[in-house]
Amino acid sequence: MTVFVLDKRGRALMPCTEKRARLLLERSRARVVRVAPFTIRLVDRLLEDSELQLMRLKLDPGSKVTGVAVTLNGQQGTKAVLLADIVHRTEIKSKLDARRALRRGRRQRKTRYRKPRFLNRRRTEGWLAPSLEDRVNQVMNTTWRMMHWLPIQAVSMELVRFDTQALDNPEIQGVEYQQGELLGYEVREYLLTKFGRTCVYCKGKRGDVHLEVEHIIPRSRGGSNRVSNLTIACHTCNQEKGNLTAEEYGYPEIGAKAKAPLKDAAFVNATRWRLYHRLQETRQPVECGTGGRTKMQRTQHELPKEHYYDALCVGASTPSAFIGIPKMVLTLTVKGRGSRRMVLCDRYGFPRGKAKAAKRIHGFQTGDRVRADVPTGKYAGTWCGRVSIRANDYFDIKGPDGVMAQGVSWKHMRVLQRADGWHYGTKPTA
Numbered sequence: 464m465t466v467f468v469l470d471k472r473g474r475a476l477m478p479c480t481e482k483r484a485r486l487l488l489e490r491s492r493a494r495v496v497r498v499a500p501f502t503i504r505l506v507d508r509l510l511e512d513s514e515l516q517l518m519r520l521k522l523d524p525g526s527k528v529t530g531v532a533v534t535l536n537g538q539q540g541t542k543a544v545l546l547a548d549i550v551h552r553t554e555i556k557s558k559l560d561a562r563r564a565l566r567r568g569r570r571q572r573k574t575r576y577r578k579p580r581f582l583n584r585r586r587t588e589g590w591l592a593p594s595l596e597d598r599v600n601q602v603m604n605t606t607w608r609m610m611h612w613l614p615i616q617a618v619s620m621e622l623v624r625f626d627t628q629a630l631d632n633p634e635i636q637g638v639e640y641q642q643g644e645l646l647g648y649e650v651r652e653y654l655l656t657k658f659g660r661t662c663v664y665c666k667g668k669r670g671d672v673h674l675e676v677e678h679i680i681p682r683s684r685g686g687s688n689r690v691s692n693l694t695i696a697c698h699t700c701n702q703e704k705g706n707l708t709a710e711e712y713g714y715p716e717i718g719a720k721a722k723a724p725l726k727d728a729a730f731v732n733a734t735r736w737r738l739y740h741r742l743q744e745t746r747q748p749v750e751c752g753t754g755g756r757t758k759m760q761r762t763q764h765e766l767p768k769e770h771y772y773d774a775l776c777v778g779a780s781t782p783s784a785f786i787g788i789p790k791m792v793l794t795l796t797v798k799g800r801g802s803r804r805m806v807l808c809d810r811y812g813f814p815r816g817k818a819k820a821a822k823r824i825h826g827f828q829t830g831d832r833v834r835a836d837v838p839t840g841k842y843a844g845t846w847c848g849r850v851s852i853r854a855n856d857y858f859d860i861k862g863p864d865g866v867m868a869q870g871v872s873w874k875h876m877r878v879l880q881r882a883d884g885w886h887y888g889t890k891p892t893a
């Protein structure tokens with residue numbers, strides 16, 4: 464993994480390798496600032512005396528996982544310095560729904576005779592659903608921290624799935640569009656969005672996952688290559704249809720659907736736009752890419768479909784070759800800082816068990832990264848991981864695969880890093 468390096472006053476310098484970090488620490492030229500992700504501070508260096516190279520943060524926002532990549536432009540070429548996945552929370556909507564149901568039930572029982580009050584809230588302009596707003600916040604939080612740890616001077620993000628202007632008027636675009644390859648990717652993304660990512664003929668019932676761009680009136684019968692004559696079909700249906708038009712094949716409605724332009728709402732993604740506007744707060748230039756371009760560039764680099772590789776291939780600034788790609792991926796999982804709920808409820812909404820206990824016990828908090836040296840018993844040995852505190856002073860230590868050590872006394876533990884609402888892990892690249 465890349466090691467983040469800060470100067471004497473805690474400002475970001477160029478990152479270094481683990482080996483170099485070890486040497487710096489051995490020679491007492493550096494101190495450890497964070498354990499995960501590993502960050503050191505040089506005690507004898509100032510930002511003013513250091514040379515920086517251009518680093519770019521690249522983002523591919525997704526609904527469950529957002530891909531993150533950081534690249535460095537050096538003399539020899541462009542290198543990928545960091546690959547990361549932000550694993551978002553997925554339970555927000557279901558939790559809010561559960562709370563709403565409990566409160567409804569309670570109102571029914573307790574205040575049946577009170578006049579209903581409803582529609583008495585006004586949403587602010589540009590309101591996003593809590594689950595979406597949360598996702599934007601998580602990406603912004605990561606952006607700010609990356610900028611704190613690395614001297615980032617440019618940002619790229621995937622804003623839209625495809626470029627609508629390029630579809631209307633390919634001639635006015637750049638050289639890449641004239642060559643046609645990028646346009647092909649944009650057209651494919653457009654069609655996939657428009658026809659819902661399934662075969663228009665069998666609706667996926669034939670189980671053929673290999674989707675192809677298909678001519679409604681075949682080329683051999685004088686059909687054009689325009690998007691209004693194109694649709695998405697699976698390989699099986701495409702072969703069977705052969706030289707027939709969609710109407711002859713038994714689908715007269717497809718032609719009209721292909722001619723109708725795609726409604727704005729279908730491809731303007733509110734979350735991505737919100738993120739784009741929030742990224743302006745960083746005061747760094749923000750480059751926008753399309754999903755079609757990302758896919759083309761990832762295919763050209765022969766990289767598998769992973770969120771972090773998508774992020775690496777976002778935008779026109781992506782080079783034709785990388786001189787290095789990391790072997791490990793950082794996973795940033797959102798854990799939160801505990802629950803606001805004061806007491807657990809049973810399924811009727813009645814309090815169950817005791818009221819919430821203290822959040823901190825003997826200076827430990829759930830989510831802290833700890834090291835425990837257990838002298839005796841079933842869990843004798845050394846353990847490092849996330850701690851879950853208990854009111855009885857005996858805590859659990861969790862690793863990436865669940866509980867590692869159970870019921871360990873707090874007296875054997877010390878904190879390596881305070882909880883900050885995130886879990887930091889690593890995994891090898893695909």
Ligand SMILES: [Zn+2]
Binds near residue numbers: 662667696697699
């Ligand atoms: Zn089909």
